[in-house]
Amino acid sequence: MTADQISTALDRPGTTATSGPARLADRPRTSMTARRHRAFYMFTSPWIIGFLLLTVTPMAYALWLSFTTFDGISPNWRYVGLGNYRELMNDPVTWDALGRTGLFAVTSVPLSIIAGLGLAVLVNRPIKARGLFRTLLYLPAVVPPVGAGLAFKFLFDQNSGATNGVLTIFGIDAIGWLADPYARYVLLMTVLWAAGNIMIISLAGLQDVPRELHEAARIDGASSWRTFRSITIPLLSPVLLFQTVTGMIASVQTIMPLLLAPLGDTGGVTTVPQSNYLYMMHVFAQYFALGRYGYASALLWVLFVLILIATGLIFKFTSGAVFYNVDPEAKK
């Protein structure tokens, strides 16, 4: 029972403490309800306090910063009103970074979902050593991004990396993978490399698809592809929507370009090749390299609003395509 339902129940005639003859009889119930209320709030309060302290407070602080020229320590900062937001609208570097980020999101999210779903379908089949394959394919997803970044840097180094070593065996000249214009492909590979995350969620979704539906389709003569398209995908659509939304948010906030840069720390953020200079890299550069806390905070707030809009648009345009396996009337 939710807090709303509890409150509604308390408002019903005969259940409140002021309803005359029922008063004495209801006292134990009211006391029990109050205890349940207390328990509810006690259990949720750590999260709510954490949310207020670690999310709402920093966001409010960043919003305040975004109206200033604060650089962290200088004494003479001042309020600039919407000045940082106006500058942002006219900053070509910001727009370029935003454009690259959008392109990265619309490329990497579908690719990683397709790769993750494909792997999930493969390891959902009754094959030998299925558990081993599932473990191996999921393993890259648990490697910390810093380690993954380092491994990719050495694998794709032009002069000593294994990738170019293989290419030269076949007589192909070495490629400068970590510099423009190839760096963007390495970034995409790092995303696909961790497709195990999507695989594991898709696998859970696949195992939830009723087997009878597949059997019925097979009896009706449907091909495997038709069954996948008409039964599996619709039933997986809530999972796919979840992956699209979380994937989109993760892709616009990715820090992988920084980890692939020669100096993989916040100070070295501007050594990121231009093709990987995404919006978050621009934010990092403004905060930590240029010390423009106000401007960087404005950039972050704009990103937050854009993410909200993008999420809303995804929900709006997919509302008819997502199949929820629940009785819509049950809610009412």
Add this chain to the structure above:
Amino acid sequence: MPAHAGAPHSRRRFLAMSAGGAVAGAAALSGCAMQVSSGVSGKGETITAMVNSGDILPEQIKQAHKELGIKINLVRYDITKLIAMLTSGNPPDLVRGVGAVDLPFFAARDVAEELDPYFARSSVLRLDDLDPVNDLWRFDGRTQGKGPRYGMAKDFSQDSMYWYNTAAFDKAGVDYPPETEPITFEEWLDNAKRLSQRKNGQTTVFGGSYWGLTRSTLLATLTASAGGSLFTDDFSRVDFTTPEARKALTWCIDYCKARVGTSLIQPDPNGWDGPTYQAGRLAMSNSGYWLGGMIYPDKKLAEVSRLAPAPVFAGGPRISACQGGTGLWMPRGAKNKDAAWRVFEWFFGEEPAKARASGGWGIPTLKSLRSLMPAQEDYQKRVLKVQESELKHFSVVSFTPYTRADALDALFNQIAPAAMNGQISVDTLAGRLNSAINEQLKRGKEQVG
């Protein structure tokens, strides 16, 4: 209606209580944080030092506790954390910094403690014993190198010098550079091209890296070597269009285009020259004396490694600046200044300083410790001779107080690759750099006041 026992909490009241709890939590956290570094002064106290791992070793912390009776709490250096600590009024007692570029920034913002009174009464760190490199830690409110002292370098190198591998020169049939007379930058680049070896699009031996400690110090020292100054007299602007700065910028872009060593368009996955030089895949490394600390333990490598003077531009002055001078400074708001100063003295003048001097990782910053520099082996004697000769040409290339070097590097890194890839000319690059960097300096000047 007053709340009474058993009454359900309203959501508004609950949220208000949560917010109160959050504020109380924040205050408690802040209180706890303050307790970390607030100590007492003198013996038996605790100080907080924000340094990199390796600056102060665990055994040295034990040694300090034993010898000085002061406990040192280490916090890993992180500029964002430092700024947060300074802003919250809870700074460390000692902080690592790069004298060449950090000091003007922090001193101009009035967050660094003037150390002249401490030096005046110190018997360990005598003013007449300080190497001139410590002038990088002086700032008179406008110019670096003059005025009160705010810190001290732990060791230093003349960072425009370079090491070279004689085996790589022999293999390529290139004459060794002279060890006491400088070659020109043009000759250096020509050598680097001849020393580079490539196969199937891969560079098997890099001719030479010349990338400075930071891009901004590299460009400032290159411009000084060309006879000019990158910054205007009041350090509020840069001008890359002067003949000297343009010469420096042109050489820098030519170096990148030649792809003979690390640069923005040819990144080194290691992030520094050491591993590539050690593997014999780098013929010349733009590193000062400090690289000897890595070279000497490998006797085979040490036998073929030599140090050479900083190159010059034809017709330009002979300048050999220190682009680092890394050391410690004391924040003005430090809670345990006396204890911090005692640790400062110990770190710069006693056992840790002696250990650093004999390790070969840099030139000691006290003249009295020079005799401890490694000179047992012939190769060490040879290097020391070159270094001693180079010290005569030491100079301070002042840096602007209006921004950090990271900011100038960031802008250079964003704008310059187009010139390195041949998409824009050096003149266009100079104009764009002027515009972006001067805007950043203008903002900084406004904030310093």
